[in-house]
């Protein structure tokens with residue numbers, strides 16, 4: 001534990017060093033999300049941060065001489081929090097495996113892994129994770145996107161629309177969830193390349209996390225082969241939905257770390273730039289600093305828990321509720337401290353306040369997280385998340 005803590009502190013320090021490079025592009029990316037490629041020519045060593053597995057990653061990040069592949073949730077939360085103190089949207093706008101990578105790691109066979117990761121290793125490639133739909137949101141019970149037999153050709157056809165999909169319009173490959181049969185086990189995960197006939201990705205105009213370029217994915221008679229079905233070699237109970245739930249559980253602490261980073265960034269900005277504070281304002285900032293510290297411990301505990309058992313999202317939900325609320329409170333407090341006109345005079349604060357709101361919806365709203373938290377509590381799953389000694 002001590003060794004891991006020292007390692008994580010060094011990793012955090014490295015993340016903080018790299019975060020400084022994001023300040024130059026934050027507002028530009030917010031104005032024009034298509035400028036994400038500009039990030040790639042900057043100083044950020046983005047290839048080392050995106051979580052490429054060892055066999056496709058010859059030059060990983062190194063801490064104390066030890067390679068770090070950024071594939072553990074605890075590694076991701078400490079680095080992402082630091083980067084998000086400056087610009088969470090920039091990190092989310094990077095090419096790489098992101099959410100779909102969890103599905104590939106869980107249920108792809110070797111040829112599918114090679115197809116996916118080789119593309120990402122060969123050139124900067126964004127990926128998508130298509131779950132949410134315009135009419136039914138992210139509730140899989142109502143999923144309309146369908147995978148059905150192609151009467152003529154003997155193959156399969158994918159039809160449907162996914163909405164609010166991060167990086168969707170600029171992605172080269174990703175995972176789409178679709179219903180193949182009725183019932184909870186009838187949802188399958190499909191590996192899909194963007195150039196496939198009948199597939200289009202259209203960017204949506206958004207207010208928060210604009211760099212992430214939320215998109216709509218439209219699929220009209222997209223041909224799907226058996227080799228595109230993820231988890232086809234596994235039982236239905238260890239297939240698409242199983243892997244989607246594990247992805248949410250593992251990614252939720254990361255979303256919480258983004259929110260925490262934004263909350264910390266707003267606190268630090270106010271503490272640095274608002275020099276003359278009243279006693280009441282000083283108290284508000286110091287109370288916020290305490291809550292940031294507490295939430296950091298919670299996010300780390302949730303990350304440890306997710307690494308230990310990705311099937312359990314209890315602590316992840318608790319951390320996300322806490323961190324997203326704090327991001328909103330912190331950014332709004334910072335704006336209030338600068339008085340009327342703050343959003344115009346401090347454009348970074350304005351951007352962070354808009355970004356903070358997006359975390360509430362990303363990965364499920366707080367009400368939905370409360371349901372997961374309650375179910376976990378009733379099943380006796382609420383532990384402190386630390387790995388067993």
Ligand SMILES: Cc1cc2nc3c(=O)[nH]c(=O)nc-3n(C[C@H](O)[C@H](O)[C@H](O)COP(=O)(O)OP(=O)(O)OC[C@H]3O[C@@H](n4cnc5c(N)ncnc54)[C@H](O)[C@@H]3O)c2cc1C
Nearest residue numbers: 129130131132137138164165166358361362363364365367
């Ligand atoms: C920045 C961002 C990135 C995203 N990235 C992706 C992505 O890459 N891929 C993807 O597929 N989707 C993505 N999404 C979509 C996101 O996952 C969903 O919008 C989110 O999960 C909310 O789901 P929903 O739309 O079904 O809303 P719902 O869960 O239906 O919520 C709608 C409202 O009803 C309330 N509510 C719902 N159920 C209950 C209940 N039981 N009790 C009380 N209140 C309830 C909620 O709190 C909310 O106010 C992203 C969204 C954002 C904002």
